[in-house]
Amino acid sequence: QQGVGKGTFTTGLRMLVGYRNAAVVNTEELKSDWSDFIAGNTLLIADEIDLGSRRAFADKLKRLIGNDELALRQRNRGVSEVPAVANWVFTTNNTSPILLDPEDRRHTFFETRGGLEAKSRARDFHALGHAGKRRAWEGFAELLHMIEIDEALISHALMTDIKMEMIGSNLDPVEAWLESEDGVQDWPVGEFASTEWLFERFRQATDDGDIMPGQRTKNHFLRKLTELSSAGLISKKLRHRLPSGQRPWGYVRLKPGEFETVPPEGQLQVVSPLKGSKKLMEFRGNANHSKLKKAKLKAVS
Numbered sequence: 185q186q187g188v189g190k191g192t193f194t195t196g197l198r199m200l201v202g203y204r205n206a207a208v209v210n211t212e213e214l215k216s217d218w219s220d221f222i223a224g225n226t227l228l229i230a231d232e233i234d235l236g237s238r239r240a241f242a243d244k245l246k247r248l249i250g251n252d253e254l255a256l257r258q259r260n261r262g263v264s265e266v267p268a269v270a271n272w273v274f275t276t277n278n279t280s281p282i283l284l285d286p287e288d289r290r291h292t293f294f295e296t297r298g299g300l301e302a303k304s305r306a307r308d309f310h311a312l313g314h315a316g317k318r319r320a321w322e323g324f325a326e327l328l329h330m331i332e333i334d335e336a337l338i339s340h341a342l343m344t345d346i347k348m349e350m351i352g353s354n355l356d357p358v359e360a361w362l363e364s365e366d367g368v369q370d371w372p373v374g375e376f377a378s379t380e381w382l383f384e385r386f387r388q389a390t391d392d393g394d395i396m397p398g399q400r401t402k403n404h405f406l407r408k409l410t411e412l413s414s415a416g417l418i419s420k421k422l423r424h425r426l427p428s429g430q431r432p433w434g435y436v437r438l439k440p441g442e443f444e445t446v447p448p449e450g451q452l453q454v455v456s457p458l459k460g461s462k463k464l465m466e467f468r469g470n471a472n473h474s475k476l477k478k479a480k481l482k483a484v485s
Contacts (some may be wrong), residue, residue: 188296189306190275194229196321197273200328201227214244220258222248222270231275238283238354245282249290277414279346284354288341295346357395358408361386362417362437371437377421378434379409409435414422 199205206227211234213221222228235241248254254268274281282292312320341347370385371377383405390400398404405474412418419436 186297187207188302190296191231192306192309193269194231194275195274196324197227199318199321200325209233218259219248219254220256220261222254223256223266225270227273228270229275232277233274233281235305238281241281242283245290250270261359280350280353282350284351286351288347290341291347292341293347293350296343356408357390357399358386358405360411361411362467364389371375373437373439376424376434376436378432379406379421380432382409382434463473 204226206229207221207225209221209228209230214233215235223322233241235244243292249268249272252268253265256266309320355363366389383402388398413420416438418438421433422435423431423433425431
């Protein structure tokens with residue numbers, strides 16, 4: 185939120201590590217091909233960075249913080265390798281500033297909140313004057329000094345509530361469609377659907393969406409289905425023989441921890457063509473199958 189002390193907090197961090205060891209980074213520096221602004225700093229602070237693309241921001245940070253060694257690019261001096269020792273702190277009022285994937289390990293996010301108690305504390309702090317603020321920051325430094333660092337804990341990014349929200353807003357269009365109300369209604373948990381039918385429904389659902397053309401291609405769609413299968417959210421690719429003799433490929437939508445197997449092929453029975461489609465057919469699983477809560481199964485002939 186705005187006005188809750190993000191700038192005050194980062195200013196205090198700069199004082200604690202020493203102003204000569206900290207730098208404030210702006211968007212233009214991050215956009216540049218040169219990275220020598222990092223040299224000599226153990227703390228880098230950036231506020232409201234906008235590289236024009238959340239993907240570009242993620243890719244840029246991956247190069248800067250993703251390895252033990254960092255390639256410093258300096259004008260007229262070429263490239264040199266240095267240890268990546270700088271810590272980064274970013275502040276923003278944007279709730280979705282960077283593109284994240286569900287397995288992100290680099291970034292930890294904390295949401296600041298206002299309220300009467302926070303505002304009262306802020307007023308008390310700013311009323312201390314220069315000397316009083318310095319003593320307050322020294323007390324904060326002593327508190328930090330008392331904390332024992334858990335190396336195993338900090339080797340992974342913490343999953344916080346705000347980070348979960350951000351990851352949800354950054355879902356790939358295929359995942360976003362499957363998790364949407366329409367996606368769940370079109371393909372409920374426990375039901376089988378052919379690959380062709382799923383792709384057609386996805387295309388229809390995202391026809392008016394603001395997504396990149398490459399994310400609506402069949403290749404992208406099939407790749408995401410493979411990833412979802414590996415994650416245990418849908419079954420392995422299945423091939424079912426229809427009464428017509430055709431054998432469409434498809435998947436069963438799973439609920440983690442509940443649908444460990446799928447019905448044997450012999451337990452599937454043709455019920456009737458789905459309404460509004462001559463090609464789409466419905467299958468019903470054995471009602472006694474313990475792994476299925478819903479009996480209806482779908483396939484494209």
